[in-house]
Amino acid sequence: MLASIDRLAGNTVVIVGDVMLDEYIFGAVERISPEAPVPVVRIESEEYRLGGAGNVAKNITALGGQAQLFGFLGSDGSGERMREMFREHGIQDKCIQEWQRPTTRKTRIIAQQQQIVRVDRESVCLPSTESLDNLLHGVDEALGKSRVLIVSDYGKGLVSGPVMDRLRTFRESMAHEPLIIVDPKPKNYPVYRGVDLLTPNTREAGVESLVRQDGAGDDSLGDDVFEAGKRLMRELGSRELLITLGARGMLLFRSPSQAVHIPTAARKVYDVTGAGDTVIAVLGLALATGLETLTACLLANYAAGIVVGQIGATAVLPEQLQEAVKSWPLSTVREISMS
Numbered sequence: 065m066l067a068s069i070d071r072l073a074g075n076t077v078v079i080v081g082d083v084m085l086d087e088y089i090f091g092a093v094e095r096i097s098p099e100a101p102v103p104v105v106r107i108e109s110e111e112y113r114l115g116g117a118g119n120v121a122k123n124i125t126a127l128g129g130q131a132q133l134f135g136f137l138g139s140d141g142s143g144e145r146m147r148e149m150f151r152e153h154g155i156q157d158k159c160i161q162e163w164q165r166p167t168t169r170k171t172r173i174i175a176q177q178q179q180i181v182r183v184d185r186e187s188v189c190l191p192s193t194e195s196l197d198n199l200l201h202g203v204d205e206a207l208g209k210s211r212v213l214i215v216s217d218y219g220k221g222l223v224s225g226p227v228m229d230r231l232r233t234f235r236e237s238m239a240h241e242p243l244i245i246v247d248p249k250p251k252n253y254p255v256y257r258g259v260d261l262l263t264p265n266t267r268e269a270g271v272e273s274l275v276r277q278d279g280a281g282d283d284s285l286g287d288d289v290f291e292a293g294k295r296l297m298r299e300l301g302s303r304e305l306l307i308t309l310g311a312r313g314m315l316l317f318r319s320p321s322q323a324v325h326i327p328t329a330a331r332k333v334y335d336v337t338g339a340g341d342t343v344i345a346v347l348g349l350a351l352a353t354g355l356e357t358l359t360a361c362l363l364a365n366y367a368a369g370i371v372v373g374q375i376g377a378t379a380v381l382p383e384q385l386q387e388a389v390k391s392w393p394l395s396t397v398r399e400i401s402m403s
Contacts, residue, residue, distance in 0.1 A: 065389045068355055068363060069382055073128025075352040077345075078206045078242075080199075080231070081117030081216025081223070083135035083159060084168035084186075085142045088113065093175040105175050114149050115170060116341070117216035119379075120247075121155045123345035123367075126379035129352070132156040132206045134199050136191050136222060142167035153379075158202050160195045168220055188221045200227070204234045212243045212352040214344055215259075219249040228255045243351055247344045253300060260303045261357070262296065263344050269296065269307045285312060285325065290402055294320040304357055308343055308368070316361050325398045326361055329369035329388065342371045342380060358397075366392065 091105040114122045121131035133150065137143035137159050146167060150157040165187040173180045191199075207213060213231065217223040235241055245261040250268050269292045289307065297305050297320045305317040313328040343364045350360035366388045367380045 065359070065362065066386060068350065068353070068359055069127075069385050069389065071353045071355075072349050072382070074130065075349060076130040076132065076210045077124050077212045077214060077348045077352050078132045078134070078203060078210045079117050079121050079124075079214045079216060079348075080134045080203055080227075081120070081214070081247075082168065082218035082220035083114075083118045083133065083137065083146065084116040084170060084218070084220075085146050086113040086115035086119075087111070087169060087171040089171065089173045091173070091175050093180070103175065103180060105173055105180060112145060112149070113378075114146065114153070116168070116218050116220075117214075118146060118150070118155070119341040120214060120216050120345045120348075121150075122153045123342050123379045124349050125154045126381055127346070127349055127385070128382060129349040130156065132158055132210070134158045134160075134203050134206075136160050136162045136165070136195065136199070138165055138167035139163050140167055142169045142185075158199075158206070160191075160199050162191055162195055165189055165191075165221075168218075186220060188219065190221050190224075196227070200230050200234075203231070207234055207238060207242050210242055210352065211240065211354075212245065212348045214348045215244065215246040215256075216341070216344065217247060217249045217252055219251065223249070223252055223255070225255040228259075232258060245344060245348055245351070247340055253296070256300055256302070258301050261306060261347070261351075262300065262302050263306045263308065263340065263347065264296070265308045265340060266310065269293070271307070285309070285315070289315060290323065290400070293317045293323060294402065306343075306347070306361060308340065314343075314361055314365055316358060318357075321402050323400045323402065324358060324361075325400060326365050327396070329366045329392055339368045339372050342367050346380070362397075 088111040090109045091107040093103040097104045117135050121133040124131040168186040171183040243260040246256050246259050247263050271289045271292045307315045314326040316324045346364040346367045347360045370380050
C-alpha cells in the first residue's frame with residue numbers, strides 16, 4: 065500500500081464535470097432573531113474552496129497527479145475566483161466560459177461547528193452547442209495522453225446522453241482505450257451504460273434501508289444492497305461498480321455475482337462533504353498508475369476516512385495517506401459470492 069502511494073505522483077487524469085465554488089461562512093450564534101424564529105449568525109471568517117469536479121481535480125494534484133479539468137464557468141466573480149484557485153492548486157484549467165449561465169456557487173453558513181443553512185446559486189440550463197463542441201474537442205485531445213477519464217456528474221447540465229456517447233466514441237478510437245469512471249446522478253443512469261466503473265453512494269444506488277439506518281452503528285449489510293448492485297450492473301453493463309456505504313465502508317462489485325466488502329477506515333466523522341469527490345479522485349489516480357481496482361479502492365477508503373474527519377471539502381496529502389496506512393488498523397476485507 066505504501067509503495068502504491070509513492071507511484072501516484074506524475075500520472076495524468078482527465079476530468080469532465082460540473083465545477084462549483086464552495087463558500088464557507090463561519091460565525092457564532094448568540095441569540096434568536098426578533099424578526100423570525102431563526103438564529104442570528106455573527107460572521108467571523110469566510111473561506112472559498114473548490115467543489116464538485118474542481119474538488120476532484122484538487123484531490124488529484126494534492127497527491128502529486130496531473131489533473132486536466134473540463135467544465136463550464138460563468139462570466140462572473142465566482143468564475144474568476146475559481147480560475148485563481150485552479151492555478152493555486154496546479155490544476156490544468158480547460159474550462160469554458162459561458163456567458164448566459166452563472167458559475168455554480170454553494171454558500172454554507174456554519175456556527176458552533178454546525179451547518180445552519182446552505183444557499184445555492186446555479187443554473188441547470190444546457191450549455192451552447194458551440195461551447196460543448198469546444199469542450200469535447202479538448203477532451204478528445206487530452207485523452208490521448210491519459211489512461212483514465214473521470215466524469216463528475218452533479219446534474220448541472222453538462223453530462224447528457226450525447227456527451228457520454230461522444231466520450232465513449234473517443235475512447236474506442238484510441239489504442240490504449242482509457243477507462244471511464246463515473247460519479248453518478250441517478251436521473252442520468254441510462255446514459256452511463258458501458259462505462260468501466262460507477263461510484264454511487266447508498267442513496268444514489270437506491271438502498272433506502274441503509275440510508276435510513278445511517279449512523280445507527282449497525283455494520284451489517286442487508287440483502288437490498290446486493291440486489292441494488294446486481295441490478296445496476298446488469299442494467300448499465302458497467303465492468304465494475306463501487307457502492308460507498310458511509311459508516312459501513314464500501315462494496316466493490318466485480319461482477320453481478322461477486323462483491324468485496326471493505327469496512328470503513330474512518331476514525332471520526334465530522335463532515336461528509338466532498339468525500340465522494342475524494343473517493344473517485346483517488347480511484348482515478350490509482351487506476352491511471354496501473355493499480356488493480358481493489359488496491360485503488362483500499363487507498364480511496366483510507367483517503368475518505370481522512371476527509372470526513374475534517375470540516376468542509378478538503379484534499380488529502382501523500383504524507384497524510386501514508387500515515388493513515390501505517391497507523392490505522394486494516395479491517396478485514398471480505399469476499400462475497402451471490403447467486
